[in-house]
Amino acid sequence: MRLKEEYKKFALTALIIVAVIIGFAVALRGISGTNLPIAAVQSGSMEPNIPTGSLLFIQKVDPEQIVAGPAPQGDVLIFMIYPPSSQKIYDYFFFSSYDPLPWSHRAINKAEINGTYYFLTKGDANAFPDQNPNLPTTWVSEDRVIGRVVYSVPYLGYPFLWFKNIYIVFAAIIILLILILIPGSPDKKVTKNEESTV
Numbered sequence: 001m002r003l004k005e006e007y008k009k010f011a012l013t014a015l016i017i018v019a020v021i022i023g024f025a026v027a028l029r030g031i032s033g034t035n036l037p038i039a040a041v042q043s044g045s046m047e048p049n050i051p052t053g054s055l056l057f058i059q060k061v062d063p064e065q066i067v068a069g070p071a072p073q074g075d076v077l078i079f080m081i082y083p084p085s086s087q088k089i090y091d092y093f094f095f096s097s098y099d100p101l102p103w104s105h106r107a108i109n110k111a112e113i114n115g116t117y118y119f120l121t122k123g124d125a126n127a128f129p130d131q132n133p134n135l136p137t138t139w140v141s142e143d144r145v146i147g148r149v150v151y152s153v154p155y156l157g158y159p160f161l162w163f164k165n166i167y168i169v170f171a172a173i174i175i176l177l178i179l180i181l182i183p184g185s186p187d188k189k190v191t192k193n194e195e196s197t198v
Contacts, residue, residue: 025094033060034147035089035096039078040157041104045123050076050149055157056104059150063117063142068110071124076106076149079121079140102146103130111136119145 028037041054049071050056058078067075080087081100088099108129109120118139122129131138 022094029094032058032147034058035091036078036098036102036146038160039102039104040160041152042101042161045125046076046104046106047125049124050104050152051154053155053158053161054152055160056149057151057153058147060147061145063145066107066110066117066119066145066148068107068119070108071106074106074108076104077119077121077140078102078104078146078149079119080144080146082144083141084143104149105130107140109133109139111139113137117142 025037029035031037037058039056039058041050041052041056044052056076056078061075066077067073080098080102090097090099103121105121105123105126107119108122111118111120113136118136118141120129120131120133120136120139131140
């Protein structure tokens, strides 16, 4: 009986946590104007300004308003590797996944060609730009830009990276199942006969 009550409490707590997370994610999407309001940095290409494991907060931006320039003046963009028509995007209402993953590099130059903006990008720690500096049509076109980084928190993104590892997710599920299935120790009723004497 006690196990059933503990299970109900655990299930209710888990449901509340999930509801809070979903609500927070939906609110973030609405505020940011993009389906990818937060992201975790997986590589050191933006160090030392944005360390590996940082959590990025992303805001949709008008291409005209994107500032291009050397670090730290230029905006850090989150952009798709391929054009949207060739990019796999999975949208689950409160969570989105990109395959391949977007990049987060700084816009160091900007050009307008036939009414479309293109951005030359580069990781702060990288020696060379991502595209050909002399060929703006190879730069990141405005339709590939998801948004710009408005704020970053060092190392707060590591939990997001850990839970992309299937082994860590599997271990977390096993631990939760153990916590649910192992019964709590029953209350021990002490009778007068069981009382110890000194």
